[in-house]
Amino acid sequence: MNAISSIRLFVDDQPVDVPAGASVAAAIATLGISFRRSVSGQWRAPLCGMGVCFECRVRIDGIAQQRACMCPVHDGMRVSTHE
Amino acid sequence: MNEYYDVLVVGAGPAGLAAAQAATSHGARVGLIDAQATAGGQVWRHDVRHAAPSLARRSIGGALTHSRVDWLARTQVVAVETGSLFVEDPRRGSRLDYGALVLATGARELLLPFPGWTLPGVTGAGGLQALAKQGWPLAGRRVLIAGSGPLLLAAAATAKRHGATVLGIYEQAGADAVRRFAGSLWRWPAKAIQAALLRGQLAGVPYRCGSVVRRALGDSTLRTVELEGPHGIEQVPCDQLAIGYGLLPNVELAQLLGCELRWEGAHPQVSTDIWQQTNIDTVYAAGEVCGIGGRDSARVEGAIAGHAAAGARSAAMALQPRRRHARAFAEALRTRFALDARVYALATPDTLICRCEDVALSDMDGYTDTRSAKLATRCGMGACQGRICGAALAELGRFSGGGQRPPLFPARLSTLGDTDFFPLATIEE
Amino acid sequence: MKTYDLIVVGAGIVGAACADYASAEGLRVAIVEPGPVGGGATAAAMGHLVAMDDDPAELALSRYSLELWESLSNLPQAEFSRCGTLWVASNERELASIPAKRARLAAAGVETEAIDSDTLYRLEPALAPGLAGGMRVPGEAVVYPPAVARHLVDRAVERGARMYSRRVAHIEYGGVRLDDDTRLQGPALIATGCALAQLLPTLPLRARKGHLVITDRHPGLVHHQLLELGYADSAHGDADSSVAFNVQPRPTGQILIGSSREFGSSTPEVSLPMVRRMLARSFRFLPALRQLDALRIWTGFRPVSPDGRPYLGRVPHEHQLWVAAGHEGLGITTSLGSARLVVDQLLGRATAIDASPYDPARVVA
Ligand SMILES: Cc1cc2nc3c(=O)[nH]c(=O)nc-3n(C[C@H](O)[C@H](O)[C@H](O)COP(=O)(O)OP(=O)(O)OC[C@H]3O[C@@H](n4cnc5c(N)ncnc54)[C@H](O)[C@@H]3O)c2cc1C
Ligand SMILES: Cc1cc2nc3c(=O)[nH]c(=O)nc-3n(C[C@H](O)[C@H](O)[C@H](O)COP(=O)(O)OP(=O)(O)OC[C@H]3O[C@@H](n4cnc5c(N)ncnc54)[C@H](O)[C@@H]3O)c2cc1C
Numbered sequence: 101m102n103a104i105s106s107i108r109l110f111v112d113d114q115p116v117d118v119p120a121g122a123s124v125a126a127a128i129a130t131l132g133i134s135f136r137r138s139v140s141g142q143w144r145a146p147l148c149g150m151g152v153c154f155e156c157r158v159r160i161d162g163i164a165q166q167r168a169c170m171c172p173v174h175d176g177m178r179v180s181t182h183e
Numbered sequence: 184m185n186e187y188y189d190v191l192v193v194g195a196g197p198a199g200l201a202a203a204q205a206a207t208s209h210g211a212r213v214g215l216i217d218a219q220a221t222a223g224g225q226v227w228r229h230d231v232r233h234a235a236p237s238l239a240r241r242s243i244g245g246a247l248t249h250s251r252v253d254w255l256a257r258t259q260v261v262a263v264e265t266g267s268l269f270v271e272d273p274r275r276g277s278r279l280d281y282g283a284l285v286l287a288t289g290a291r292e293l294l295l296p297f298p299g300w301t302l303p304g305v306t307g308a309g310g311l312q313a314l315a316k317q318g319w320p321l322a323g324r325r326v327l328i329a330g331s332g333p334l335l336l337a338a339a340a341t342a343k344r345h346g347a348t349v350l351g352i353y354e355q356a357g358a359d360a361v362r363r364f365a366g367s368l369w370r371w372p373a374k375a376i377q378a379a380l381l382r383g384q385l386a387g388v389p390y391r392c393g394s395v396v397r398r399a400l401g402d403s404t405l406r407t408v409e410l411e412g413p414h415g416i417e418q419v420p421c422d423q424l425a426i427g428y429g430l431l432p433n434v435e436l437a438q439l440l441g442c443e444l445r446w447e448g449a450h451p452q453v454s455t456d457i458w459q460q461t462n463i464d465t466v467y468a469a470g471e472v473c474g475i476g477g478r479d480s481a482r483v484e485g486a487i488a489g490h491a492a493a494g495a496r497s498a499a500m501a502l503q504p505r506r507r508h509a510r511a512f513a514e515a516l517r518t519r520f521a522l523d524a525r526v527y528a529l530a531t532p533d534t535l536i537c538r539c540e541d542v543a544l545s546d547m548d549g550y551t552d553t554r555s556a557k558l559a560t561r562c563g564m565g566a567c568q569g570r571i572c573g574a575a576l577a578e579l580g581r582f583s584g585g586g587q588r589p590p591l592f593p594a595r596l597s598t599l600g601d602t603d604f605f606p607l608a609t610i611e612e
Numbered sequence: 613m614k615t616y617d618l619i620v621v622g623a624g625i626v627g628a629a630c631a632d633y634a635s636a637e638g639l640r641v642a643i644v645e646p647g648p649v650g651g652g653a654t655a656a657a658m659g660h661l662v663a664m665d666d667d668p669a670e671l672a673l674s675r676y677s678l679e680l681w682e683s684l685s686n687l688p689q690a691e692f693s694r695c696g697t698l699w700v701a702s703n704e705r706e707l708a709s710i711p712a713k714r715a716r717l718a719a720a721g722v723e724t725e726a727i728d729s730d731t732l733y734r735l736e737p738a739l740a741p742g743l744a745g746g747m748r749v750p751g752e753a754v755v756y757p758p759a760v761a762r763h764l765v766d767r768a769v770e771r772g773a774r775m776y777s778r779r780v781a782h783i784e785y786g787g788v789r790l791d792d793d794t795r796l797q798g799p800a801l802i803a804t805g806c807a808l809a810q811l812l813p814t815l816p817l818r819a820r821k822g823h824l825v826i827t828d829r830h831p832g833l834v835h836h837q838l839l840e841l842g843y844a845d846s847a848h849g850d851a852d853s854s855v856a857f858n859v860q861p862r863p864t865g866q867i868l869i870g871s872s873r874e875f876g877s878s879t880p881e882v883s884l885p886m887v888r889r890m891l892a893r894s895f896r897f898l899p900a901l902r903q904l905d906a907l908r909i910w911t912g913f914r915p916v917s918p919d920g921r922p923y924l925g926r927v928p929h930e931h932q933l934w935v936a937a938g939h940e941g942l943g944i945t946t947s948l949g950s951a952r953l954v955v956d957q958l959l960g961r962a963t964a965i966d967a968s969p970y971d972p973a974r975v976v977a
């Protein structure tokens with residue numbers, strides 16, 4: 101393992117620490133929070149992990165419908181799920 | 184922002200990195216873009232907890248640190264015009280003009296619908312690998328790996344390295360097919376070593392052939408996987424199911440450019456000549472986008488494309504034998520791992536096919552063409568632009584995908600509305 | 613050889629409405645459509661059901677049609693959403709035009725409300741500051757046009773109409789010939805939209821291209837179909853190309869952004885300069901759009917007659933030939949009324965509104 105610096109961000113106002121370079125998707129999963137509901141109300145979470153399926157969309161720093169798996173975390177980032 | 188590059192490379196996986204490096208070796212100014220935050224593509228995706236293998240480090244470092252290479256991370260293509268790509272990164276849109284373009288857009292996973300595949304906890308096999316490398320917590324989680332192809336081994340190894348308890352690898356292909364494939368690996372020593380290494384890392388992980396995941400069960404999240412193997416049906420409790428049925432080329436950009444495609448089974452790939460040149464003179468393609476061939480053929484094709492795009496055909500010529508050898512591996516892979524009929528019959532009438540718009544398989548009954556089905560059911564109209572359901576429906580033999588138009592990926596309206604893609608004089612206000 | 617009381621050629625929303633009404637009136641109907649039902653201009657449209665007041669004849673037809681649309685307001689696949697239309701005045705001059713506009717609409721029986729600028733921002737907080745006010749038309753709605761066309765065709769087929777998935781190759785004496793050489797006998801009603809010239813070259817028609825952009829789901833950002841009051845100038849002006857602010861909340865929560873109009877482009881390709889102009893215009897009114905994502909962009913062609921009115925009625929100098937085409941940017945709205953005007957004439961009945969402004973004879977010497 102490398103020495104890893106960690107980043108603190110907030111998901112639905114809960115603080116979480118993840119390694120630098122981690123994705124927002126990883127941060128949400130670390131808290132065990134669900135990601136989003138589908139158009140018919142089903143729970144959904146990341147499927148492809150690589151920016152293709154759009155199942156991981158959340159609001160990041162105020163901007164809705166962003167792919168959590170494509171977005172690296174930064175200190176103080178604010179994420180909200182369940183849009 | 185507008186920039187000109189002698190050679191513009193899309194995709195910073197093994198193919199794109201090799202192309203960038205080859206092109207700069209002839210003095211070309213190179214732009215290298217990737218939608219991901221870090222270079223490496225799928226196989227060398229940056230791992231937040233583990234150091235990269237040395238070949239990956241060398242390849243990535245060699246390309247990105249070169250003074251004539253502009254590395255543009257988190258940059259995705261929005262639209263194209265002759266000689267230019269319109270791209271956006273998280274801050275802005277820009278136009279990149281090129282002398283030659285190398286498409287190294289790689290592949291994604293073929294994800295096929297089955298009851299329960301929409302449950303949180305179900306991911307692709309490569310998908311789980313990608314998520315884990317980016318910090319997805321797996322320590323102590325029970326992971327079941329299934330689907331088809333050698334990628335399952337790599338996914339299992341990554342999951343294990345990240346602390347998961349891998350319950351087993353369930354390959355749909357029969358034991359004979361897998362054995363024949365393994366037996367032919369000696370012809371590709373690098374692959375054989377990789378496979379042996381993986382086996383070492385996977386000591387104690389059961390590998391079951393002829394096994395298909397029938398259903399994923401759970402209420403709001405995955406609890407149990409139902410498998411059908413040679414010895415019947417069993418239910419296995421687990422936290423995470425990683426399931427993929429192989430890879431398919433990301434041809435959408437090539438399609439938008441008007442590149443000629445050819446079909447490998449139900450899925451298109453880009454046609455090139457031995458210089459990796461497409462039917463469009465200025466456009467080259469290399470790696471998985473030209474057909475699934477793995478890392479080694481991606482690297483050699485990338486290098487050929489980079490040399491040829493920079494006008495150095497002799498350097499490209501010298502690599503032809505390596506290219507042929509590497510591509511032969513792809514052939515072996517394809518013939519051995521045909522999908523079992525059971526896999527095509529997994530989706531039931533109420534299984535969702537289009538996950539963006541929640542359209543079930545039976546909603547599409549009675550439509551014979553993509554367009555009518557789409558207009559009536561919204562299938563394929565969602566954010567993934569039909570990348571998931573379109574490929575699945577093509578594989579299931581329902582309809583094949585349609586054409587491509589901008590935006591290539593969902594793009595910020597400000598990129599489309601504010602960016603000076605064209606000289607202002609051409610736009611009346 | 614098959615004989616019908618009416619052969620409807622083209623199953624866009626107009627042909628579909630004609631087939632539906634004719635079959636409901638007991639006619640034996642054939643529908644000829646080579647592509648997906650509602651797959652032409654109908655699939656490209658915004659689906660805004662709106663009364664435009666700049667031409668009295670068009671207003672009467674819209675008004676008549678809007679009433680007929682009420683019968684489809686509970687059809688689930690129509691995605692009928694009565695969001696109302698909010699016309700936005702950018703300045704005092706536009707605001708001053710509202711009373712006359714309201715009077716014209718009131719005379720036609722369309723209920724409207726004057727909106728001052730405080731109310732404007734209460735109704736639509738996302739609008740850019742500095743707008744003068746507007747006018748609201750609360751009864752207006754949006755629909756999903758291709759699904760409606762499909763429904764109307766299905767309903768006609770249930771009543772016995774016969775669907776031919778072919779193209780009409782040409783019109784022949786007493787009927788039509790399909791591209792597989794099948795001959796259908798009976799009066800034909802040509803509803804082929806922009807392709808009209810191919811079968812009826814004597815009726816002039818141009819195609820006016822439009823672009824639309826749709827976003828991901830952002831429910832609650834806007835509540836009404838929003839249009840700038842300058843829209844009518846753009847819509848009916850003769851400029852080679854124009855854009856106007858025209859934004860719609862889809863029932864899905866997606867936002868549909870228009871609108872552009874251009875003559876002279878006949879290819880369906882998306883023009884990025886045109887998209888840029890159109891979006892730049894919409895950002896002036898709704899700056900929050902900037903950070904949303906475009907999922908898709910598409911284009912469509914509006915069928916435009918020289919005076920902007922559709923051709924509805926008997927084709928001049930022809931006995932058995934009828935036409936319903938040329939609805940420009942209003943054909944979703946006016947489809948249902950158009951169908952009645954044509955079919956009632958064909959049946960020799962009195963029409964509910966004056967049909968003469970639409971008589972195709974007006975363009976034929
Ligand atoms: C999920 C997954 C996991 C895999 N894991 C392994 C493994 O562990 N071992 C192994 O040997 N092989 C693995 N493979 C196979 C892998 O595809 C090849 O080994 C190798 O990575 C192919 O190299 P490439 O350069 O052709 O494409 P890729 O490595 O796929 O690189 C393509 C790059 O292009 C970028 N891109 C694509 N389209 C655009 C666009 N429009 N704009 C901007 N950027 C774009 C992508 O983000 C990606 O980084 C995996 C494949 C997938 C899909
Ligand atoms: C961008 C855009 C936005 C719009 N927004 C709105 C709006 O918000 N509200 C509104 O009221 N209107 C709107 N419109 C206008 C509306 O879409 C059209 O007026 C209307 O769809 C015209 O319908 P149609 O049935 O005449 O034509 P189409 O829908 O084009 O149908 C014609 C049909 O005829 C078929 N056909 C052609 N040739 C033959 C042949 N030889 N034989 C058999 N069949 C044939 C075609 O395949 C086609 O299906 C918009 C239009 C555009 C382009």
Ligand code: FES
Pocket residue numbers: 145146147148149150151152153154155156157167168169170
């Ligand atoms: S997990 Fe598929 S796009 Fe993020």
